[in-house]
Amino acid sequence: MGRSFLLSRLVLIIFVAYFAASKAAATRPGFLYTRTRGRCTPQFWSSRREEWPRMVPQRSTVSRVFGSGVFERYGSDVTLLESTAMNDDESAFAGLLKQASAALLNSYARKGFPYSAWEVKTLVIQALVSKEAATRQAKQFSIANQACN
Structure with missing residues (x-):
């Protein structure tokens, strides 16, 4: 149970980090975006x-x-x-x-x-x-x- 709890928490953290990063990228262009x-x-x-x-x-x-x-x-x-x-x-x-x-x-x-x-x-x-x-x-x-x- 402890291991599955840690795994589900890790998946949740990755999921939240992914959406936070994609929202930030959508609102302001990154370095590569502005160069190309x-x-x-x-x-x-x-x-x-x-x-x-x-x-x-x-x-x-x-x-x-x-x-x-x-x-x-x-x-x-x-x-x-x-x-x-x-x-x-x-x-x-x-x-x-x-x-x-x-x-x-x-x-x-x-x-x-x-x-x-x-x-x-x-x-x-x-x-x-x-x-x-x-x-x-x-x-x-x-x-x-x-x-x-």
Whole structure:
């Protein structure tokens, strides 16, 4: 009886320690998490920690980069740098532009990124038809941007 009591207590302690550690890891990132994540996100590109690809300078306007369909939605004065720092909670189209800008930069700067530059541009224009399409495409770009290293 004494041995089974100690064993059950040990299992309980391990169980509690496991859940405490997993809760702490979920609330604040660890060292390895912060080193391997975020090199492809819009926040990373807006921080200017890495030189931008020469094909798309920071001061390029989104209407020049993505075409006339984007000009009608966003105007002519929004730059790529501004689009990566946008508050994407404002609208589905703001979220699309933010994630698409990061995806475009990643397509030029990261080997193995799942989208080529022309695919990003084409998908953006196709997603401008509705809020639902914009939301769906922004989510797909976000997933690719998060998974990228």
